Amino acid sequence: MHDDRSLVESRLKRVLDERIRPAVYPAAVPLEVSVWTAPGEPVPVAEGLAAPRTPIAVGDAWGAPWGTSWITVTGTVPEAWAGRTVEALIDLGFDANMPGFQCEGLVYRPDGTPVKGLNPQNQWVRIAAPAAGGEQVELHVEAASNPVILDYHPFLPTELGDKETAGAEPQYKLARMDLAVFDETVWQLVLDLEVLGELMAELPVDGARRWDVLRAVERALDAIDLQDVNGTAAAARVQLAEVLAAPAAPSAHRISAVGHAHIDSAWLWPLRETVRKVARTTANMTALLEDEPDFVYTMSQAQQFAWIKEHRPEVYARVKKAVAEGRFVPAGGMWVESDTNMPSSEAMARQFVHGKRFFLEEFGIENEEAWLPDTFGFTGGLPQVIRNAGSKWLLTQKISWSQVNKFPHHTFLWEGIDGTRIFTHFPPVDTYNCSMKGSEIAHAARNFKDKGVARHSIAPTGWGDGGGGTTREMVAKAARLRDLEGSATVRWERPAEFFAKAEAEYPQPPVWVGELYLELHRATLTSQARTKQGNRRSESLLREAELWCATAALRTGLRYPYQELDRIWKTVLLHQFHDILPGSSIAWVHREAEATYAGLAAELDALIGAAQQALAGDAAGGRELAFNAAPHRRTAVPAGGALAVAAPDGPRCTVGARPEGGFVLANGLLSVTVDGDGLVVSVVDLATGRETVAPGTRANLLQLHPDFPNMWDAWDVDQFYRNTVTDLTAADSVTVSLDAPDAAAVRVARSFGSSTVVQTLTLHAGERRLDIDTEVDWHETEKFLKAAFPLDVHTERYAAETQFGHLYRPTHTNTSWEAAKFEACNHRFVHLDEPGWGVALVTASTYGHDVTRTVRASDGGTTTTVRFSLLRAPRFPDPRTDQGLHRFRHALVPGAGIADAVREGYRISLPERRVTGSVDAVRPLVELDEDAIVVSAVKLADDGSGDLVVRVYEAHGGRARGRLGTSFPLAGAVPCDLLERPWDGTRGEVVPDGDGVTLALRPFELVTLRLTPAAG
């Protein structure tokens, strides 16, 4: 037979586009349209409904950037349409190629009842089926004119990302506003032909099935009268029935589809707009659930449920009903889909605490899966957090975005730094916005790496970010793909149903050990430094507030601020969303974040101050007390306690000028030589005589790189940035800024480009640590600023702190996997050592760093260079990212073992606080006799029982045995999960012994204890 394949395929495309799809709505009459433009921010629904309207016509421009227009459409169903299905078609000026990321609307009835969302791929509102004829139609649309930030030419700088710079130019033109007859038979024919056409394109050309489908499509096209599509569509469908009924092969891949809309909690829109995006999408999804009995929808992020509960109670009532029916499924059990690289141990834990608790309290549901489809990499600390939260599965799709290496599994056990293994699935469909296209379904089946031992994968299905979620067309396609020859099978299923099946069919999945590093978006560890600092500061202040408020509550009866801490935690958790903390949102989001963090800091400082004053006693007592919130004793001040300030003993600090320029700082522990350029040429650990700085190099060298990635400006730094570098060696001045017995400091001022930097290098008495304070007035564009420390250390690996421990990364680039990690995340420290001697670098607020190695020609020694990433200056999506003043604090700790790195990391983040009072000391509530067991949190139990909750972990990576003693009479001590529920999952030993608990922990093991004080 002659090969006419492309002829029939081209015919299918043209007839569908030009004749069949237009016939879905064979008759239409225009609606009357009027509008009211809200003067500023969104108004309450009642106010929008009541506002006076002025007429507007199709083709008219509307909608200043970030504005809200209340659009009213009215009309009458023609009598001639009696018996037909009638829909309103409301096109606000959508670009259907871009579902989401543009204007959107929520439709209300005149009484304020929400109907559904309006989105580029979802413009219909059902009026009547069947219509009686003569129905009066009145609908109101709360239309948001969110500007398009990410366009067909993506990543161009734009001023549209903040209402303060966006201007008032209308962004959209009203398009179709009609009442129309909906011909369901034609609509079904469109879906038959789409499914078969898309399937056909994926089938092998030499297979019979492809030709069976082709001939059936041809017969269907022959059966259509192009002048009477509506009259002949049913006959055309008859021709397709047989090929649509042919069942899938027994070996077909099995896809669990779940309706979904990945809604970023802020990104190319501000937080307040996400509230409305979620309302529109959930209105759509609850409506779709009512229309489609097989459909299942899942939504993650407890915060988004909380928003609709607060702001759109009518929509929330529908959500609650659908959740109770088991068809609207809360997923993930986290407060938001957070970044996981940067949140602290406690913050990562609290994401699950607050997420799971919300779902438990609102719906009585406990999730067992973590749902993070879009997060930019996963730390080795996360598996233990997931397990301690009472969950056991993880879903993400993001690692498929890695630029270099293809991950070898889709279903596997992921093992974290402590040995916890989590059953993990990467959907092989490689998207969290599946639309049930044949190409996606075929890709999932082909791409699935675990064929032969497993058969199931999941496909989150629907448009996110204001695209409106799953469409009725996707549901119709899924129905056809349920059991179709040549295709994977598709069933709507809850995530837990999928995970249970996947786990059952794959009892011995492969294991991946260590972090799931995303080989992309590496600059999200640095962009928007003030947002990152706000996060780190908030995390530290929350630790202090919980500790001192709990101590004051138990000791003095001061009210514990449960509500305040709950609200502040949720705000901090929200800002750890995977486009806020990573710095990839528009200017508006980061401007607000900075103000929010400042407000939280003031509030937390006040809580801390009140608690410490209650503990210190009357300020008239005149005794100065030092409070130490860090988990290790600081000079004589115990961890978690306070002590009257004493003068430091030991050798005094000195600073002296060098004849060749520069200065030498010394304190009996370190001798630091700063040259005439203000660079550190030597740091000698006086106890061992060991030099820290590699010969022939200079440390604390600021280096400036051009930084213009190929795409994703705020997210990405591309490897080639390293090819060009400017060393900032010229100093404007190098002077002694402090020469006192207890501290000595040298101040170095530099200018470069349009920017200036002042650094202060300080030694304190009794501390084996060089503090480096950096103040940058940053006015560069598309540059990357790093601070380099070339160290005389030979090592193949270094440690970087993560949640509840640290992980190791290589210093070399033997393989493509190692080479791809050219920018990585640390929390408070990185540490590298040779047996017996090491160096830690600690940081109060930065996360990005790189480590490289060279071998010196001069002596054959190895120089291992650690560089902290300080600032970038991308221009998209915020055209002025990071401009202005920044302050950083880092420190170099020579002669540091891992224990020193852990301790100094806490110290730099938790400076002592001085309070004047009347007591001599404040005894800690709990005391540990083992350095490796570190307190992560001390707080009162969230249930208000008055119990004390203490979370500890083994921080050195070894076994630790120790005793946690309490300074109060102890009635009971119970190991708990993160939600503070009694839990037998703790693997180490926890043995209560009167007024304390003996602990034996495995490497990096975390244990949460609920301690009940004895009555009286």
Ligand SMILES: [Zn+2]
């Ligand atoms: Zn996202």
